[in-house]
Amino acid sequence: xxxxxxxxxxxxxDTMKLAMLIAAVDPSVGGVLVLGxxxxxxxxxxxxxxxxxxxxxxxxxxxxxxxxxxxxVSCAECATxxxxxxxxxxxxxxxxxxxxxxxxxxxxxxxxxxxESALARGVKTFEPGLLAKANRGFxxxxxxxxxxxxxxxxxxxxxxxxxNLVEREGLSVRHPAKFVLIGSxxxxxxxxxxxxxxxxxxxxxxxxxxxxxxxxxxxKRRDQFExxxxxFTTTWKRAEDKLRKQIAAARERVKTVxxxxxxxxxxxxxxxxxGTDGLRxxxxxxxxxxxxxxxEDVATVGDDxxxxxxxxxxxxxxxxxxxxxxxxxxxxxxxxAEIFTEVASATA
Amino acid sequence: MPxxxxxxxxLGGLDLVATLAMGRPVAESGLLARAHGxxxxxxxxxxxxxxxxxxxxxAIDTGRVQFARDGLHGQxxxxxxxxxxxxxxxxxxxxxxxxxxxxxxxxxxSEISPRVPGEVETPxxxxxxxxxxxxxxxxxxxxxxxxxxxxxxxxxFGITSMRVAQLAVxxxxxxxxxxxxxxxxxxxxxxxxxxVLAPQAKSLPNSQPxxxxxxxxxxxxxxxTQMRQESETAPQSDLRDTPSPQEKDxxxxxxxxxxxxxxxxxDRLLDAAQSAIPSDLLAQLQATMLPVSAAQGQRxxxxxxxxQLSKLRGRPLASRRGDPKSGARLDVLAxxxxxxxxxxxxxxxxxxxxxxxxxxxxxxxIRRDDWHVSxxxxxxETLTLFAVDASGxxxxxxxxxxxxxxxxxxxxxxxxxxxxxxxxxxxxxxxTLLAPTRSLVRAKRSLASLxxxxxxxxxxxxxxxxxxxxxxxxxxxxxxxxxxxDGRANIARDGTPGRPQAAADALGAAKRLRAGGFNVLMxxxxxxxxxxxxxxxxxMRGRYLGLPYAGAQGISxxxxxxxxxxxxxx
Numbered sequence: 001x002x003x004x005x006x007x008x009x010x011x012x013x014d015t016m017k018l019a020m021l022i023a024a025v026d027p028s029v030g031g032v033l034v035l036g037x038x039x040x041x042x043x044x045x046x047x048x049x050x051x052x053x054x055x056x057x058x059x060x061x062x063x064x065x066x067x068x069x070x071x072x073v074s075c076a077e078c079a080t081x082x083x084x085x086x087x088x089x090x091x092x093x094x095x096x097x098x099x100x101x102x103x104x105x106x107x108x109x110x111x112x113x114x115x116e117s118a119l120a121r122g123v124k125t126f127e128p129g130l131l132a133k134a135n136r137g138f139x140x141x142x143x144x145x146x147x148x149x150x151x152x153x154x155x156x157x158x159x160x161x162x163x164n165l166v167e168r169e170g171l172s173v174r175h176p177a178k179f180v181l182i183g184s185x186x187x188x189x190x191x192x193x194x195x196x197x198x199x200x201x202x203x204x205x206x207x208x209x210x211x212x213x214x215x216x217x218x219x220k221r222r223d224q225f226e227x228x229x230x231x232f233t234t235t236w237k238r239a240e241d242k243l244r245k246q247i248a249a250a251r252e253r254v255k256t257v258x259x260x261x262x263x264x265x266x267x268x269x270x271x272x273x274x275g276t277d278g279l280r281x282x283x284x285x286x287x288x289x290x291x292x293x294x295x296e297d298v299a300t301v302g303d304d305x306x307x308x309x310x311x312x313x314x315x316x317x318x319x320x321x322x323x324x325x326x327x328x329x330x331x332x333x334x335x336x337a338e339i340f341t342e343v344a345s346a347t348a
Numbered sequence: 349m350p351x352x353x354x355x356x357x358x359l360g361g362l363d364l365v366a367t368l369a370m371g372r373p374v375a376e377s378g379l380l381a382r383a384h385g386x387x388x389x390x391x392x393x394x395x396x397x398x399x400x401x402x403x404x405x406x407a408i409d410t411g412r413v414q415f416a417r418d419g420l421h422g423q424x425x426x427x428x429x430x431x432x433x434x435x436x437x438x439x440x441x442x443x444x445x446x447x448x449x450x451x452x453x454x455x456x457x458s459e460i461s462p463r464v465p466g467e468v469e470t471p472x473x474x475x476x477x478x479x480x481x482x483x484x485x486x487x488x489x490x491x492x493x494x495x496x497x498x499x500x501x502x503x504x505f506g507i508t509s510m511r512v513a514q515l516a517v518x519x520x521x522x523x524x525x526x527x528x529x530x531x532x533x534x535x536x537x538x539x540x541x542x543x544v545l546a547p548q549a550k551s552l553p554n555s556q557p558x559x560x561x562x563x564x565x566x567x568x569x570x571x572x573t574q575m576r577q578e579s580e581t582a583p584q585s586d587l588r589d590t591p592s593p594q595e596k597d598x599x600x601x602x603x604x605x606x607x608x609x610x611x612x613x614x615d616r617l618l619d620a621a622q623s624a625i626p627s628d629l630l631a632q633l634q635a636t637m638l639p640v641s642a643a644q645g646q647r648x649x650x651x652x653x654x655x656q657l658s659k660l661r662g663r664p665l666a667s668r669r670g671d672p673k674s675g676a677r678l679d680v681l682a683x684x685x686x687x688x689x690x691x692x693x694x695x696x697x698x699x700x701x702x703x704x705x706x707x708x709x710x711x712x713x714i715r716r717d718d719w720h721v722s723x724x725x726x727x728x729e730t731l732t733l734f735a736v737d738a739s740g741x742x743x744x745x746x747x748x749x750x751x752x753x754x755x756x757x758x759x760x761x762x763x764x765x766x767x768x769x770x771x772x773x774x775x776x777x778x779x780t781l782l783a784p785t786r787s788l789v790r791a792k793r794s795l796a797s798l799x800x801x802x803x804x805x806x807x808x809x810x811x812x813x814x815x816x817x818x819x820x821x822x823x824x825x826x827x828x829x830x831x832x833x834d835g836r837a838n839i840a841r842d843g844t845p846g847r848p849q850a851a852a853d854a855l856g857a858a859k860r861l862r863a864g865g866f867n868v869l870m871x872x873x874x875x876x877x878x879x880x881x882x883x884x885x886x887x888m889r890g891r892y893l894g895l896p897y898a899g900a901q902g903i904s905x906x907x908x909x910x911x912x913x914x915x916x917x918x
Binding site (some may be wrong): 040043101109129150209218 | 355358359362365371372373398399402403406410414415416417418419420421446487490494495496498499500503508509510513514517521622668669688689692693696697717
């Protein structure tokens with residue numbers, strides 16, 4: 001698959017697309033979990049996202065794709081280079097979107113000694129793994145619920161700390177590994193551990209389109225794409241370019257979007273009403289709302305943004321309430337409705 | 349492809365022998381890569397594990413196999429024709445759903461007997477040879493009307509997966525190509541509907557699955573099935589007159605000028621596809637239209653038992669790096685394998701550390717990093733837990749029936765090596781009459797001594813059952829709960845009499861039980877079906893069965909059907 005399916009050509013699935021765009025604008029929201037039926041375009045969307053993202057600047061020859069402009073986060077080699085004051089050569093590269101293949105072994109994920117040089121020359125050199133490749137980009141895990149527990153734990157730890165530490169054969173390597181984790185899975189095929197659920201910033205449920213127009217559109221576009229990839233990609237190029245510019249602009253804007261005390265209070269109200277544990281819910285909610293405001297070129301985070309991102313930022317953080325029949329998404333909606341009607345009546 | 353092929357064989361890995369001999373890493377391609385351009389045969393697909401099927405699915409989706417193992421990474425082309433043999437004898441033995449979703453054609457060979465060779469039509473060599481590849485190379489196009497028709501037919505058969513609809517479109521196009529047509533014709537989409545859609549049908553076009561079905565009592569449901577069977581044997585013209593709701597929707601759109609034509613086409617498609625449905629599938633479909641527990645899909649654990657990781661028993665899984673201290677067994681072979689490539693380095697290091705003085709070099713230098721421990725997975729056992737209402741309101745003879753049912757089930761469970769437990773509630777409290785056991789004798793003895801009479805402390809009974817089920821689950825069993833009660837609680841949780849409080853307590857307990865996600869069957873034992881028991885069943889998200897006159901035989905049959913159904917719908 002040389003040319004991926006265009007992101008903007010994906011029919012419906014708006015929540016999933018929005019969650020991915022938010023993560024692309026502000027990686028600090030902390031990953032996206034996409035759960036849903038088979039054949040709903042989860043993998044298609046992730047692969048499409050890779051092609052959509054604006055290119056980024058990286059140090060030439062750096063195995064970890066370090067950012068030459070960043071002073072704090074870089075690998076050991078880049079750090080010494082920067083300290084020496086030498087001019088750093090850089091080039092534009094595509095944002096990495098790394099697939100974690102099923103059956104991957106730990107040594108290839110975290111990195112290990114290079115087998116070839118060990119065997120042939122008896123030399124110890126570190127060969128970076130998938131985590132190094134994913135630095136500054138995305139790491140995609142399909143069927144995250146079927147992944148071995150120890151690998152999941154490892155990935156979550158690295159994703160949270162932004163740093164990968166490898167100790168092998170007396171070799172100790174520490175390198176930056178900041179990436180956005182995107183997991184997808186079908187809960188019917190295996191249960192997700194609650195600890196895992198909570199570590200993803202955003203979580204969206206996708207379902208098969210139920211209306212016939214959408215279904216036909218899905219098949220039609222897929223058919224056109226497979227028959228004549230070239231033409232199809234050209235047709236969608238404008239939409240793709242527009243979206244790419246929007247992301248790039250939003251990344252700039254996100255630093256200047258204002259988060260007022262009123263918005264913070266509202267976020268806290270929502271989280272308290274839902275009884276989420278810890279403060280991770282508030283943080284994610286605010287960050288996601290800010291990214292959304294930046295995407296839509298709104299100067300201040302308002303109720304509208306908070307309301308729209310709350311379900312994806314909070315639904316998976318709720319405790320299971322045995323006395324409540326409804327699903328967590330509905331509970332979030334209900335809490336939001338309550339809070340916002342109160343506000344409306346107070347201002348009226 | 350051998351059943352449960354390891355990742356090394358499936359995806360490829362390091363060829364240790366060649367690697368050591370050549371002094372450089374040599375990769376060995378896996379089965380999926382070697383099947384590229386050919387056919388991959390998966391026998392006994394009904395026993396395929398989720399991990400094997402997920403690897404197969406990834407290869408089917410992307411046409412390549414990606415690997416990152418044993419110090420190697422890369423990808424191989426892997427486009428192959430997958431033929432899976434479903435040799436499952438019972439309904440609950442089916443290949444993984446994710447895999448089935450990606451297979452275009454389903455052929456049922458059960459009706460072809462090898463002993464009656466005359467009945468099988470063998471394709472003449474002429475027909476095979478007449479296929480001209482050069483003609484078939486041109487790509488056929490399909491128009492929107494035809495795609496819409498296929499989508500509508502798929503929905504009419506209750507097929508919601510987009511992948512299946514896509515496979516049908518691909519089949520229609522391929523069919524057109526084979527016959528040398530540039531444009532897909534009606535024959536092609538008919539063929540696609542017959543070959544792809546019909547065998548995957550989940551419901552019949554005229555019988556939309558009704559969510560309320562779970563409310564129906566079993567008697568109703570059996571009547572229903574008989575009715576459907578009759579309508580099926582009758583001429584199929586009436587099916588055509590009932591368009592599915594989806595068709596109605598599209599027909600309402602005014603811009604659709606050729607709707608009449610397409611409608612006609614869809615009808616013909618439906619007819620053709622319907623006649624292509626194998627007769628036993630039809631029967632199966634009707635069987636699945638029986639009330640299905642709303643709990644299905646809630647949790648994957650059915651009575652077949654969830655997979656448990658275990659250190660010592662069960663089917664071996666791939667070993668992983670780890671410490672053998674925590675009770676796991678050291679996998680010597682895997683440990684040696686992982687140590688082998690590093691021997692050169694380690695020898696050199698050791699020699700350097702010991703200096704020129706030298707000393708004894710052990711034959712193999714193994715470090716803690718190399719340690720691999722073996723892991724095993726085993727099926728968890730099934731526990732059927734009965735919660736029996738032994739109060740005065742459940743008349744004494746009903747108690748006897750319940751006892752009889754438990755004994756019958758016990759015999760059945762004994763054969764399957766399942767466990768049984770009994771909780772009873774009467775008077776002011778609930779007690780565990782029989783802790784989970786396989787012992788027939790103990791069960792009979794404890795049941796025989798079960799006294800009856802007194803109030804109905806339903807909340808306490810549910811609480812006790814939940815406690816037992818929960819602890820059984822923690823010990824690795826998959827519990828199924830069967831309640832035999834009339835649902836008329838009159839003793840609150842704190843032991844005080846009073847209907848309203850007792851009913852509220854019972855409902856609360858039922859909701860807590862639902863959170864556990866157990867498989868629940870509520871058998872209403874009252875002479876007339878009660879709303880109370882049905883509300884409880886709903887609160888537990890369990891299946892409700894009103895069995896006013898059911899004897900021991902009836903109850904045990906219902907319980908067996910429940911456990912079987914959860915297996916099938918998993």
